Structure formats: structure tokens, C-alpha cells
Amino acid sequence: MNVYLxxxxxxYDGESDLLTVEVPSSYTEELMGHVxxxxxxxxxxxxxxxxxxxxQSITEIERRSYERKSRKNKxx
Numbered sequence: 235m236n237v238y239l240x241x242x243x244x245x246y247d248g249e250s251d252l253l254t255v256e257v258p259s260s261y262t263e264e265l266m267g268h269v270x271x272x273x274x275x276x277x278x279x280x281x282x283x284x285x286x287x288x289x290q291s292i293t294e295i296e297r298r299s300y301e302r303k304s305r306k307n308k309x310x
Contacts, residue, residue, distance in 0.1 A: 235262045239285055255288055 239253045257265060266280070269287065273280040 235259070237284060237288060239288060253292075 235257045237255045237257065239255065240251075265284070265287075269280050269283045272278075273283045276283070
């Protein structure tokens with residue numbers, strides 16, 4: 235399944251980037267298993283919920299710090 239996202243903020247007038255996210259078929263049903271109940275509960279289109287989940291995931295990954303910690307013992 236391919237999902238196309240425009241990652242441009244609403245108030246941004248510059249160039250926009252279109253992000254293509256390819257969800258492997260093995261994860262599609264698992265992901266939609268999370269999306270469908272939310273869409274039914276909120277009465278919103280499942281495609282919109284899916285895009286919101288992906289955008290929030292991207293934001294969370296960008297926020298995290300993945301720097302490796304020094305493995306050397308400080309006593310050396």
C-alpha cells in the first residue's frame with residue numbers, strides 16, 4: 235500500500251515536498267486494524283486517520299535523539 239503525504243504546514247507558502255510511504259503488505263492489515271476503529275469512533279475517513287498516524291510518527295521520530303552513548307567506562 236502506498237500513502238502519499240504532503241508534509242507542508244498549512245500556513246507555509248514555499249515549496250512543498252510530497253512524501254511517499256510504502257507500507258509492506260504484511261503490515262497493512264495490522265495497521266488498518268488500528269485505523270478502522272478510530273475512524274468509526276471519530277466518524278472520520280480512514281484515509282485521513284492513516285495519514286495523521288503517519289505524520290505523527292514522522293514527527294515523533296524526528297523529535298527523538300538517536301545519538302549513541304559512549305560505551306567507554308568513565309573510570310578509565
